[in-house]
Amino acid sequence: MSILVVGSVAYDTVETPFGRAERVLGGSATFFAIAASFFAPVNLVGVVGDDFGDEQMEVLRKHGVDLQGLERSAGKTFHWQGKYSFDLNARDTIRTDLNVFEFFKPKIPAAYRRCEHVFLGNIDPVLQRDVLEQVEKPKLVVCDTMNFWISGKPEELRKTLARVDVLLINDAEARQLSGEWNIVKAARAIRALGPRALLIKKGEHGVLMFSDEGSFAAPAYPLEDVFDPTGAGDSFAGGFVGYLAGAGELNEAALRRAAVMGSTLASFCVEAFSVDRLQRLTRAEIDERFRLFKRLTHFEAI
Amino acid sequence: MSILVVGSVAYDTVETPFGRAERVLGGSATFFAIAASFFAPVNLVGVVGDDFGDEQMEVLRKHGVDLQGLERSAGKTFHWQGKYSFDLNARDTIRTDLNVFEFFKPKIPAAYRRCEHVFLGNIDPVLQRDVLEQVEKPKLVVCDTMNFWISGKPEELRKTLARVDVLLINDAEARQLSGEWNIVKAARAIRALGPRALLIKKGEHGVLMFSDEGSFAAPAYPLEDVFDPTGAGDSFAGGFVGYLAGAGELNEAALRRAAVMGSTLASFCVEAFSVDRLQRLTRAEIDERFRLFKRLTHFEAI
Numbered sequence: 318m319s320i321l322v323v324g325s326v327a328y329d330t331v332e333t334p335f336g337r338a339e340r341v342l343g344g345s346a347t348f349f350a351i352a353a354s355f356f357a358p359v360n361l362v363g364v365v366g367d368d369f370g371d372e373q374m375e376v377l378r379k380h381g382v383d384l385q386g387l388e389r390s391a392g393k394t395f396h397w398q399g400k401y402s403f404d405l406n407a408r409d410t411i412r413t414d415l416n417v418f419e420f421f422k423p424k425i426p427a428a429y430r431r432c433e434h435v436f437l438g439n440i441d442p443v444l445q446r447d448v449l450e451q452v453e454k455p456k457l458v459v460c461d462t463m464n465f466w467i468s469g470k471p472e473e474l475r476k477t478l479a480r481v482d483v484l485l486i487n488d489a490e491a492r493q494l495s496g497e498w499n500i501v502k503a504a505r506a507i508r509a510l511g512p513r514a515l516l517i518k519k520g521e522h523g524v525l526m527f528s529d530e531g532s533f534a535a536p537a538y539p540l541e542d543v544f545d546p547t548g549a550g551d552s553f554a555g556g557f558v559g560y561l562a563g564a565g566e567l568n569e570a571a572l573r574r575a576a577v578m579g580s581t582l583a584s585f586c587v588e589a590f591s592v593d594r595l596q597r598l599t600r601a602e603i604d605e606r607f608r609l610f611k612r613l614t615h616f617e618a619i
Numbered sequence: 620m621s622i623l624v625v626g627s628v629a630y631d632t633v634e635t636p637f638g639r640a641e642r643v644l645g646g647s648a649t650f651f652a653i654a655a656s657f658f659a660p661v662n663l664v665g666v667v668g669d670d671f672g673d674e675q676m677e678v679l680r681k682h683g684v685d686l687q688g689l690e691r692s693a694g695k696t697f698h699w700q701g702k703y704s705f706d707l708n709a710r711d712t713i714r715t716d717l718n719v720f721e722f723f724k725p726k727i728p729a730a731y732r733r734c735e736h737v738f739l740g741n742i743d744p745v746l747q748r749d750v751l752e753q754v755e756k757p758k759l760v761v762c763d764t765m766n767f768w769i770s771g772k773p774e775e776l777r778k779t780l781a782r783v784d785v786l787l788i789n790d791a792e793a794r795q796l797s798g799e800w801n802i803v804k805a806a807r808a809i810r811a812l813g814p815r816a817l818l819i820k821k822g823e824h825g826v827l828m829f830s831d832e833g834s835f836a837a838p839a840y841p842l843e844d845v846f847d848p849t850g851a852g853d854s855f856a857g858g859f860v861g862y863l864a865g866a867g868e869l870n871e872a873a874l875r876r877a878a879v880m881g882s883t884l885a886s887f888c889v890e891a892f893s894v895d896r897l898q899r900l901t902r903a904e905i906d907e908r909f910r911l912f913k914r915l916t917h918f919e920a921i
Binding site for chain 2: 542608
């Protein structure tokens, strides 16, 4: 039941109205791996530079993340710098130094190739397909992407999507990818490209899932203190894929619980900078917040 | 169990990417009354000009709306003209002709004064309090307001809110009224002004309710064809107050079902111009969509 994640491992410099964090642990694979580690073992494929610290490696190791696939290259680790205003749904990228990530070619260690649950973080869709070529027979392929690839490599992205079971994107990306403003129409167009299920992430407004059995809506947890939204989407993905891997089921009921579990992990992620909150999270806290999500959304039939 | 609504009755001219409607029936009290009429008898207090047509009166009468309180003044009926872009959450007001509505002083007919459920549509907070002076002992006072009164008459609005049980506003208004960006903090600050429950309407992103028993989140129904959002908020209010009046309960479970019933009526309202969809709606259709809301949000505990 172990999970394979391919994506970025990075240093983030983040400024929010509530504070600033300098060169802290970030990256899509990092957030995903720690969030997913509460449910199933995680195998990580990524690349870091020779500046990447033992302390950061240790954070991942402590969560049982297998780092055999974390390549170390000569050069610097991917660095992203961003700034949020009070409207935490919008952010400005101040600086992106791809560094060693620019030449990243995912090599899947032999021991990872039988992973049945695969998360393709937001990288070049050509590389996402390279990963799928190297794995044996995944039961579930979940994929993230972004506006950069939707506009820059639309044909390659389509080829990748044809091999994907679940796509996770935000509402603006769904509109861009489909050319449809209406979200229901956008979802139908995107699912026709391959993904059996589409999850549209709307930040503080929650998530909409579209599958063969219709639509499912889950809110974001209304938090009094949102500190730093960086990594929320990848923590969502980690909770989503982690839950499915741990449960060993892929039916509609499991997908819905997985979406709520994704929202649960995302809600913790944003409570502190970097992976600080995820690091000190317990399974009991996760289960308690999942129960609060149930309470938040429950109403009786008439 | 009859309901008193005070608000505007208007002609609307609306342009959306999907069409244009000229001088069609609109106004907050109109949408509210028709939506609420599916659950309980509605008594309407408002004003129209001598241009207001019998055809429009008949639309309201057909829904059993009592029009004893609908004053007819010399002059023209309130006329609003607006335009929506594809992002139906945002609209431009092109023209507001208050006409007879400018001098509206609500006079509550004797027969209405014992109404236990009162909806104060979006009018001057001084007039909203005038209405409360004229009713005997309401069990539930629900109030709407807008940015114009929040910035223009803040002290008067506070005096009104102190006498209100439930406030319905949108997220931007909640932020403006409280001075807090975070919605949870905004809700706490607003509830401290008087309302026991606060419902924050977020258009296509649904509604958040804050009460003594915590928070409740309901999505908007994901519709493939949203034709005209005009009146959605007032239809929400009509479904909300209507359900509570019909059910005769005011506990948390009833408030939650009422919020979903509000979303149900709003989801029909936006399917056509003016009150066209509400007019040909049946109780069976309402109940069926309420069930779909249950299905849309349901997930099992872990």
